[in-house]
Amino acid sequence: xxxxxxxxxxxxxNEIYRQKMEALKNSSKHEHEHKNKKTKPSKTVVKADxxxxxxxxxxxxxxxxxxxDSVNVDxxxxxxAIRINIGVCTAFFAITAICLIVLxxxxxxxxxxxxxxxxxxxxWEAYWSGDYAEDISYYFNDTxxxxxxxxxxxxxxxxxxxFSIDGAELNGTISQVNSGNSQxxxxxxxxxxxxxxxxxxxxxxxxxxxxxxxxxxxxxSSDETSSDSKPKPDNSIYTAPSDPxxxxxxxxxxxxxxxxxxxxxxxxxxxxxxxxxxxxxxYSVNTIKxxxxxxxxxxxxxxxxxxxxxxxxxxxxxYTELSDSVFVSNMLSKxxxxxxxxxxxxxxxxxxxxxxxxxxxxxLGAYYAAESFAKAAGVKFADLKEYDEYGExxxxxxxxxxxxxxxxxxxxxxxxxxxxxxxxxxxxxSNYEYQFDYxxxxxxxxxxxxxxxxxxxxxSYIKHITTDAGNGRVLVVLKDDYPSAMIPCLTSSFEEIYVxxxxxxxxxxxxxxxxxxxxxxxxxxxxxxxxxxxxxxxSYLVNLQ
Amino acid sequence: xxxxxxxxxxxxxxxxxxxxxNYFAGILIDKYRDTKKSTMFTAAxxxxxxxxLVVFKYSGFLVENFNAISPIDLPVPNVEMxxxxxxxxxxxxxxxxxxxxxxxxxxxxxxKLLMYxxxxxxxxxxxxxxxxxxxGEIDNRVxxxxxxxxxxxxxxxxxxxxxxxxxxxxxxxxTFFKDGDLASLSVxxxxxxxxxxAMQVYFDFSGYSDIAIGLGRIFGFRFDENFRYPFIxxxxxxxxxxxxxxxxxxxxxxxxYVPIFGKRRKYLNLFLVWFCTGFWHGANWNYxxxxxYFGMFIxxxxxxxxKRMRKMPTALAHIYNTIVVVxxxxxxxxxxxxxxxxxxxxxxxxxxxxxxxxxSAKNMMANAWxxxxxxxxxxxxxxxxxxxxxxxxxxxxxxxxxxxxxxxxFALSSILLVNATNNPFIYWQF
Numbered sequence: 010x011x012x013x014x015x016x017x018x019x020x021x022x023n024e025i026y027r028q029k030m031e032a033l034k035n036s037s038k039h040e041h042e043h044k045n046k047k048t049k050p051s052k053t054v055v056k057a058d059x060x061x062x063x064x065x066x067x068x069x070x071x072x073x074x075x076x077x078d079s080v081n082v083d084x085x086x087x088x089x090a091i092r093i094n095i096g097v098c099t100a101f102f103a104i105t106a107i108c109l110i111v112l113x114x115x116x117x118x119x120x121x122x123x124x125x126x127x128x129x130x131x132x133w134e135a136y137w138s139g140d141y142a143e144d145i146s147y148y149f150n151d152t153x154x155x156x157x158x159x160x161x162x163x164x165x166x167x168x169x170x171x172f173s174i175d176g177a178e179l180n181g182t183i184s185q186v187n188s189g190n191s192q193x194x195x196x197x198x199x200x201x202x203x204x205x206x207x208x209x210x211x212x213x214x215x216x217x218x219x220x221x222x223x224x225x226x227x228x229x230s231s232d233e234t235s236s237d238s239k240p241k242p243d244n245s246i247y248t249a250p251s252d253p254x255x256x257x258x259x260x261x262x263x264x265x266x267x268x269x270x271x272x273x274x275x276x277x278x279x280x281x282x283x284x285x286x287x288x289x290x291x292y293s294v295n296t297i298k299x300x301x302x303x304x305x306x307x308x309x310x311x312x313x314x315x316x317x318x319x320x321x322x323x324x325x326x327x328y329t330e331l332s333d334s335v336f337v338s339n340m341l342s343k344x345x346x347x348x349x350x351x352x353x354x355x356x357x358x359x360x361x362x363x364x365x366x367x368x369x370x371x372x373l374g375a376y377y378a379a380e381s382f383a384k385a386a387g388v389k390f391a392d393l394k395e396y397d398e399y400g401e402x403x404x405x406x407x408x409x410x411x412x413x414x415x416x417x418x419x420x421x422x423x424x425x426x427x428x429x430x431x432x433x434x435x436x437x438x439s440n441y442e443y444q445f446d447y448x449x450x451x452x453x454x455x456x457x458x459x460x461x462x463x464x465x466x467x468x469s470y471i472k473h474i475t476t477d478a479g480n481g482r483v484l485v486v487l488k489d490d491y492p493s494a495m496i497p498c499l500t501s502s503f504e505e506i507y508v509x510x511x512x513x514x515x516x517x518x519x520x521x522x523x524x525x526x527x528x529x530x531x532x533x534x535x536x537x538x539x540x541x542x543x544x545x546x547x548s549y550l551v552n553l554q
Numbered sequence: 555x556x557x558x559x560x561x562x563x564x565x566x567x568x569x570x571x572x573x574x575x576n577y578f579a580g581i582l583i584d585k586y587r588d589t590k591k592s593t594m595f596t597a598a599x600x601x602x603x604x605x606x607l608v609v610f611k612y613s614g615f616l617v618e619n620f621n622a623i624s625p626i627d628l629p630v631p632n633v634e635m636x637x638x639x640x641x642x643x644x645x646x647x648x649x650x651x652x653x654x655x656x657x658x659x660x661x662x663x664x665x666k667l668l669m670y671x672x673x674x675x676x677x678x679x680x681x682x683x684x685x686x687x688x689x690g691e692i693d694n695r696v697x698x699x700x701x702x703x704x705x706x707x708x709x710x711x712x713x714x715x716x717x718x719x720x721x722x723x724x725x726x727x728x729t730f731f732k733d734g735d736l737a738s739l740s741v742x743x744x745x746x747x748x749x750x751x752a753m754q755v756y757f758d759f760s761g762y763s764d765i766a767i768g769l770g771r772i773f774g775f776r777f778d779e780n781f782r783y784p785f786i787x788x789x790x791x792x793x794x795x796x797x798x799x800x801x802x803x804x805x806x807x808x809x810x811y812v813p814i815f816g817k818r819r820k821y822l823n824l825f826l827v828w829f830c831t832g833f834w835h836g837a838n839w840n841y842x843x844x845x846x847y848f849g850m851f852i853x854x855x856x857x858x859x860x861k862r863m864r865k866m867p868t869a870l871a872h873i874y875n876t877i878v879v880v881x882x883x884x885x886x887x888x889x890x891x892x893x894x895x896x897x898x899x900x901x902x903x904x905x906x907x908x909x910x911x912x913x914s915a916k917n918m919m920a921n922a923w924x925x926x927x928x929x930x931x932x933x934x935x936x937x938x939x940x941x942x943x944x945x946x947x948x949x950x951x952x953x954x955x956x957x958x959x960x961x962x963x964f965a966l967s968s969i970l971l972v973n974a975t976n977n978p979f980i981y982w983q984f
Contacts (some may be wrong), residue, residue: 090953091703098706101961105968142560159972171920256913
């Protein structure tokens with residue numbers, strides 16, 4: 010964009026210009042005789058005498074041979090153009106700077122679901138290392154006023170980079186698929202037979218859950234999935250999802266955005282469970298049952314998109330979520346009731362039971378899991394007709410994690426069901442100290458960027474729900490964030506429900522169950538959580554003195 | 555100084571120390587002009603300046619290579635390289651040599667010499683501003699409204715080149731060269747990515763140069779142009795007259811025409827210049843290969859002769875230049891020589907890679923408009939358009955359009971920088 014002439018040319022042009030001005034000066038007397046003329050040579054001479062080094066664009070347009078009128082007109086135009094450029098640009102810079110200084114800086118990003126940077130504290134160590142200056146820069150960058158809005162605008166702009174393919178807007182990065190060697194076999198090592206609660210007897214064939222169950226007592230393996238197998242219309246047969254054409258377009262940890270063969274952009278969390286940690290979870294659940302022999306104890310390892318939607322070609326682990334859930338369940342005591350979410354969800358796999366760009370399940374998926382649990386517990390379960398149904402748009406968590414522009418506007422419908430029966434919800438802190446009463450599902454607070462908090466506000470609170478079920482059953486749910494969506498589905502099933510996210514609990518959960526007269530304890534979380542820190546945390550809470 | 559100390563709170567003292575030393579060297583060179591002492595002081599200053607550069611930039615590389623060819627296993631120093639050391643060292647060298655050759659008057663004010671070296675617009679990533687260029691402006695600067703207007707335009711356009719174009723091109727490059735599986739990248743994908751990378755470097759570095767020149771202009775300094783649409787060149791010699799001009803002219807004036815190897819061995823001088831050009835960019839073999847690669851083509855072009863080169867059909871000349879330059883940028887990118895070999899093999903399908911792959915194709919479609927706009931802006935379309943409008947007596951349309959473009963570029967760049975990951979200018983590492 011540089012269109013400059015060099016200094017030598019510049020000087021030559023200046024010289025020509027000066028000569029021209031001298032000539033005009035000499036003829037000034039003659040010029041004054043023509044009063045109607047607009048040209049005022051004396052003024053121009055003064056300008057020419059100034060040691061002004063004009064811009065290249067200006068100098069190029071100097072026409073020494075043109076008439077004085079046109080020189081003056083050109084000069085006026087240039088001056089006007091310069092004033093406009095300086096005035097407009099400077100005003101814009103100044104307004105931007107003032108806005109950045111005056112406007113309040115956000116402290117939380119709703120789309121990214123995180124606290125933003127804070128102004129760093131000064132230390133000499135940080136100063137000399139350069140960290141202090143770097144942190145200040147980061148603070149100002151991270152807390153730009155209206156940052157989420159600007160990010161959205163930026164994403165919209167970037168969406169203009171690309172063509173639309175099959176109705177899907179592709180833009181930004183498309184990377185090669187990490188074709189992980191997914192080992193899809195189910196291996197089981199338990200010598201104890203497990204009890205899988207099957208609410209409805211389903212025909213099993215091939216690699217159905219029943220067959221997994223059958224194999225569970227053997228130290229062998231069986232094909233759980235096959236990427237080559239074609240989808241079958243029979244919803245009772247599990248076939249691992251496959252899409253060889255899937256292309257990862259963005260990744261943050263295990264959260265990925267990918268473009269499927271259908272051209273749509275999806276978001277998911279790649280399963281990354283570590284089977285070697287299975288003992289913590291199994292130990293915890295077995296201990297709870299051991300210490301609460303008269304209480305019904307259930308284990309529910311919720312299956313996610315990894316099992317039902319995410320192409321198996323994208324897998325990054327040797328074992329699948331499904332095979333690991335079976336592996337863990339096989340380590341549980343036989344008097345623990347295992348809620349098989351595969352059995353619960355498989356017949357409904359073609360319904361909208363999962364988000365396509367978020368790590369959670371839709372409440373409909375949670376409803377079917379809750380139904381399975383209720384039947385295992387032998388309590389009544391409300392039909393969907395007994396709920397008020399809502400639909401709101403939401404932005405999936407994968408966008409927050411990956412910041413992939415192609416997902417920034419990829420809102421999807423969030424369908425949720427508010428039970429119509431009578432119930433109240435008390436909120437407690439992690440030491441079980443009362444905080445406040447608030448709706449179980451505060452629909453008036455709905456926010457499409459943090460939509461999962463619709464379920465009981467926040468995981469950090471312990472909830473005590475009192476319902477009109479009137480059956481004397483008291484349920485304690487020990488969970489991660491995933492099962493939150495199924496709690497509202499149980500308000501007709503249990504008279505009291507205590508909901509504890511084990512990440513935000515500072516007491517012994519077994520003692521808690523005893524003190525509150527729990528008749529049923531449900532330990533529910535994703536398989537990856539059970540095999541990770543949350544399973545470890547649970548074992549801590551079981552032993553906490 | 556505040557600007558530099560903000561990013562380099564420790565090495566700012568190195569900068570000050572270097573300026574102080576060369577300030578006294580300049581005084582002594584001037585005092586003992588035309589005597590052996592003058593030569594001695596010049597040599598001493600140059601040895602120290604280059605020595606500092608070698609210690610901070612090349613010591614690790616040199617020790618590593620020494621260890622590789624000798625039975626001795628010296629500990630490899632891990633020295634943190636101060637930002638912009640290559641640039642300010644070369645500026646200091648230009649000052650000392652010009653002092654010695656009498657091309658400039660020695661600067662008697664330490665403060666003014668410090669101002670020249672630490673001038674923040676171009677301190678960290680060039681262009682290399684020679685003392686002779688701004689000698690007069692240090693004491694006598696005239697800032698006109700035209701200068702300010704032009705400076706603002708250059709800053710806005712430079713910012714746009716960097717943030718809107720280069721940063722988004724870098725995402726494509728990272729996808730295939732950094733994060734992707736290079737060995738499985740198709741021939742088409744490899745060419746596509748390296749072309750994008752060449753444009754990324756151009757917009758990144760020329761964008762910074764525009765910002766530096768614009769800032770200098772606002773403060774009353776006129777830095778020389780550093781880029782003049784290099785991709786429109788018809789041969790490599792012309793390319794280097796348009797690409798990173800300040801570096802090319804530095805080596806031309808301070809190394810090429812200094813007959814170190816004697817006048818009859820001009821090819822050795824040429825070899826030295828291009829070795830240094832490559833090595834200046836980084837302490838890695840790929841940079842040296844990159845420099846020598848271009849040196850080889852310039853040697854070939856000299857051997858063929860200008861007249862014969864001019865006879866080459868224009869289209870063919872552009873294709874030749876583009877291919878050589880683009881491959882050169884591939885060499886520039888891959889500091890890992892193994893990957894460099896894979897890249898070169900990929901270009902002609904030697905690695906058994908496919909000619910075409912869907913992922914690259916999808917990426918091309920996903921970024922088609924961006925790439926097309928960048929290709930267009932690699933050519934002097936904007937100046938030509940401005941010229942055309944002015945010739946049609948639409949001067950105010952042209953200038954108003956430029957103002958709108960300035961505001962749009964600034965606004966869009968600011969928006970795209972919100973929460974952007976740190977995208978330092980490529981030449982900051984040099």
